[in-house]
Amino acid sequence: xxxxxxxxxxxxxxxxxxxxxxxxxxxxxxxxxxxxxxxxxxxxxxxxxxxxxxxxxxxxxxxxxxxxxxxxxxxxxxxxxxxxxxxxxxxxxxxxxxxxxxxxxxxxxxxxxxxxxxxxxxxxxxxxxxxxxxxxxxxxxxxxxxxxxxxxxxxxxxxxxxxxxxxxxxxxxxxxxxxxxxxxxxxxxxxxxxxxxxxxxxxxxxxxxxxxxxxxxxxxxxxxxxxxxxxxxxxxxxxxxxxxxxxxxxxxxxxxxxxxxxxxxxxxxxxxxxxxxxxxxxxxxxxxxxxxxxxxxxxxxxxxxxxxxxxxxxxxxxxxxxxxxxxxxxxxxxxxxxxxxxxxxxxxxxxxxxxxxxxxxxxxxxxxxxxxxxxxxxxxxxxxxxxxxxxxxxxxxxxxxxxxxxx
Amino acid sequence: xxxxxxxxxxxxxxxxxxxxxxxxxxxxxxxxxxxxxxxxxxxxxxxxxxxxxxxxxxxxxxxxxxxxxxxxxxxxxxxxxxxxxxxxxxxxxxxxxxxxxxxxxxxxxxxxxxxxxxxxxxxxxxxxxxxxxxxxxxxxxxxxxxx
Numbered sequence: 053x054x055x056x057x058x059x060x061x062x063x064x065x066x067x068x069x070x071x072x073x074x075x076x077x078x079x080x081x082x083x084x085x086x087x088x089x090x091x092x093x094x095x096x097x098x099x100x101x102x103x104x105x106x107x108x109x110x111x112x113x114x115x116x117x118x119x120x121x122x123x124x125x126x127x128x129x130x131x132x133x134x135x136x137x138x139x140x141x142x143x144x145x146x147x148x149x150x151x152x153x154x155x156x157x158x159x160x161x162x163x164x165x166x167x168x169x170x171x172x173x174x175x176x177x178x179x180x181x182x183x184x185x186x187x188x189x190x191x192x193x194x195x196x197x198x199x200x201x202x203x204x205x206x207x208x209x210x211x212x213x214x215x216x217x218x219x220x221x222x223x224x225x226x227x228x229x230x231x232x233x234x235x236x237x238x239x240x241x242x243x244x245x246x247x248x249x250x251x252x253x254x255x256x257x258x259x260x261x262x263x264x265x266x267x268x269x270x271x272x273x274x275x276x277x278x279x280x281x282x283x284x285x286x287x288x289x290x291x292x293x294x295x296x297x298x299x300x301x302x303x304x305x306x307x308x309x310x311x312x313x314x315x316x317x318x319x320x321x322x323x324x325x326x327x328x329x330x331x332x333x334x335x336x337x338x339x340x341x342x343x344x345x346x347x348x349x350x351x352x353x354x355x356x357x358x359x360x361x362x363x364x365x366x367x368x369x370x371x372x373x374x375x376x377x378x379x380x381x382x383x384x385x386x387x388x389x390x391x392x393x394x395x396x397x398x399x400x401x402x403x404x405x406x407x408x409x410x411x412x413x414x415x416x417x418x419x420x421x422x423x424x425x426x427x428x429x430x431x432x433x434x435x436x437x438x439x440x441x442x443x444x445x446x447x448x449x450x451x452x453x454x455x456x457x458x459x
Numbered sequence: 460x461x462x463x464x465x466x467x468x469x470x471x472x473x474x475x476x477x478x479x480x481x482x483x484x485x486x487x488x489x490x491x492x493x494x495x496x497x498x499x500x501x502x503x504x505x506x507x508x509x510x511x512x513x514x515x516x517x518x519x520x521x522x523x524x525x526x527x528x529x530x531x532x533x534x535x536x537x538x539x540x541x542x543x544x545x546x547x548x549x550x551x552x553x554x555x556x557x558x559x560x561x562x563x564x565x566x567x568x569x570x571x572x573x574x575x576x577x578x579x580x581x582x583x584x585x586x587x588x589x590x591x592x593x594x595x596x597x598x599x600x601x602x603x604x605x606x
Contacts, residue, residue: 077560084472084556084568101527105534109561185526205526205557 053082053219054089062215070118074211081208082219091220095176095199096124096213097169098161099185099206102152102412109207110155113214120160121216124209125174127186128165128352128379129153130412131405145413159214165407166381168351170197171276173381178302181224183212187293188351188429191283194294196276198302200224203293223294229303230312231264231296233257238268238324244357245426245445246332247274248281250323252428253331255290257321264296264310266319273300280351281427288429335428338442339458342373344421345439346453348446349379350410350430357446358388358404362397364450370401371456375418382406402453410434424452464596468571469547471588472556475565477544478585481578481595482507482515487550489524490532490558498541513541516584518574519548522555530558537562545586547574547593567593 055063063079065072078090100106132149135141141149156163164173169184170192176182176199184190185204193199202222204212212218222228235254241247254263263286274282274297286292296304304310311317323331348361358378370376378397380388385406388394394404408414410425411433423441425431426449431441442458452458484507492502498513513536522529536542545565548555559566565588574593578584581598 077557080472080560081553081556083470084551085553099527101531103527103531105531105561106527108534109530112561187525202553203526205530205554207526207530207561208553208557211557 053079053087055079059090068117070113070116071214073116074113074118074214077208077211078215078217078219082221085219085221087219087221089220090215090217091181091224092216093122093181093183093212093218095174095180095182095184096120096122096209097174097184097186097189098124098126098156098209098213100126100129100152100156100161101206102129102149104148106206107148107152107155110159110210113210114155114159118159118214120213122213123160123162124213125162125164125166125169126156127167128407128409130408130414134405135408135414139414139417141413141416159210161213164381166352167409168192168280168354168381171280171354172383181218183209183218185209187287188280188284190293191287191295192280194223195283195296195301196279203291227312229294230262230314231304231310232261234264234266234317234319236266236268236319236322238322239328240269240271240325241267241274241278243446244277244281246328247278248285248426248428249328249332249335251282251285252289252335253323253328254295255286255288255292258286258290258292260291262294262296263292264298264304264307266298266307267300277354277357284351284427284429288432336443338440339422340442341422341457343424343452343456343458344374345418345423346374346376346449347379347410347423347425347430347441348377348427348449350425350427353378353380353384355384355387358384358393358397360446361402361450362393364447365397365400365402368400368454370453374453374456376402376453378402378404379408379410380404380406411437415439422458424449424458464594465577467577467593467595469567469591469593470569471591472548472551472566472568473559473564474589475545475563476585476587476589477516477565478583479514479516479544481518481580481582481584482510482512482543483518483575483578483580485520485575487521487523488519489522489529490536491524491528493532493536495535495539495541498536512543515543516586517543517546518578519546521548521550522552522558526554526557529554530561533558533562533564537564545588547578547586549574567591
């Protein structure tokens with residue numbers, strides 16, 4: 053792997069231990085994937101998690117003198133100040149939450165605490181070389197915006213942000229972005245939930261391959277939330293970091309375009325309405341009955357989705373034994389407050405919190421009870437923490453909140 | 460017995476030299492599903508479920524699972540001193556490489572002969588990652604004859 057004199061001197065430790073560690077990681081990755089060199093990046097997003105291993109890595113770099121050359125936006129942790137007033141956490145959990153915020157502040161990150169950077173806080177252009185971690189963000193910026201990012205881990209994205217470079221391999225190279233196989237979709241597709249189910253189905257077939265999807269009965273073009281739900285689920289049930297929608301996404305104006313000159317293979321699967329319904333039914337199995345929590349916003353809810361919640365609530369109140377939380381970004385929350393929607397929802401028992409992920413210790417007082425969400429990804433990760441979730445379409449989540457029960 | 464060893468070339472991913480007993484996993488691993496206090500694999504239905512990887516030379520198919528939990532899995536084993544001594548990797552992927560670099564866990568790949576064919580559970584393996592060398596000494600079974 054070719055390194056410039058400056059890159060070599062960073063690797064030799066002449067720019068401090070923090071920079072050296074970050075460079076060691078980039079070079080190890082570059083060598084492992086036969087990258088010829090490092091290339092500059094213009095943006096980064098770090099999937100900060102609030103887990104000890106991740107916080108340790110950031111401390112190792114910053115205490116070794118490293119600062120970010122390209123300030124990365126960050127994933128959510130949890131809103132320690134607000135949520136500790138409402139819910140119990142241990143002293144250790146609170147301390148780790150505060151330590152995480154402090155260390156990412158010191159290294160020079162933009163503390164956006166939002167898992168959907170491509171929708172607002174960190175939006176790359178077509179062809180931009182970037183380093184994005186967060187499994188739902190990478191497919192969005194690659195496929196929908198046409199930027200170039202590998203499926204970074206939180207540690208490799210932070211190393212790239214510190215050095216301002218990433219190894220040149222994988223999705224940075226044009227020919228590696230070509231589609232690998234074709235799927236036909238005859239289902240009509242409705243709200244983001246349908247797109248999530250489709251993503252779940254496609255991820256299972258894809259594994260790590262790049263799917264090309266041909267829609268035959270689409271009623272309207274997908275919106276940002278639809279793409280986000282599709283990518284989040286395709287990266288949960290499979291390892292999809294790049295996909296093409298024929299005639300929709302920028303590197304797939306035509307089907308030949310999507311395969312970049314490779315022979316277009318015969319369609320590997322047909323997903324019609326019945327197949328989509330079947331996948332939906334498989335995802336939504338589980339308990340029914342009394343619930344203690346409705347949780348939306350995995351990935352973070354947009355302003356338009358919050359408007360949709362208010363419309364569906366239709367002035368009715370949330371059941372007294374049920375909490376209803378919407379997780380979103382700080383800019384959306386401020387906008388919702390300024391526009392009055394946040395206050396109106398709160399009077400009905402629906403609260404919006406920023407900076408927070410579903411997979412954090414602040415939610416543990418709900419464990420042991422049943423939750424409802426519109427996100428299969430939320431259900432998947434909460435299961436590990438001892439709270440089963442049933443997955444329902446948004447309109448059904450709202451009815452469950454009002455009745456305090458899920459059917 | 461001393462002379463009954465074979466030397467293989469490999470590629471270095473994370474430097475270091477060490478030796479130990481081989482544990483061979485044909486499944487990919489998420490290190491978050493190891494008990495950090497013992498290094499025992501607790502993932503159900505896993506090829507090496509119930510075995511400890513602490514201090515061992517782990518022959519491993521690949522990594523798997525979310526990047527965040529893989530990183531934390533390595534970290535938790537590292538602080539408890541229960542990481543493998545080294546990992547011989549078959550299919551290299553970015554997250555496991557990142558995790559190993561973070562904690563300095565010696566790692567090699569591209570062994571010149573398929574590791575599954577020449578390394579078995581219990582063999583004694585020496586690794587000199589800096590020079591790209593793996594030395595395998597076959598274990599001796601009860602009859603005193605090498606396998």
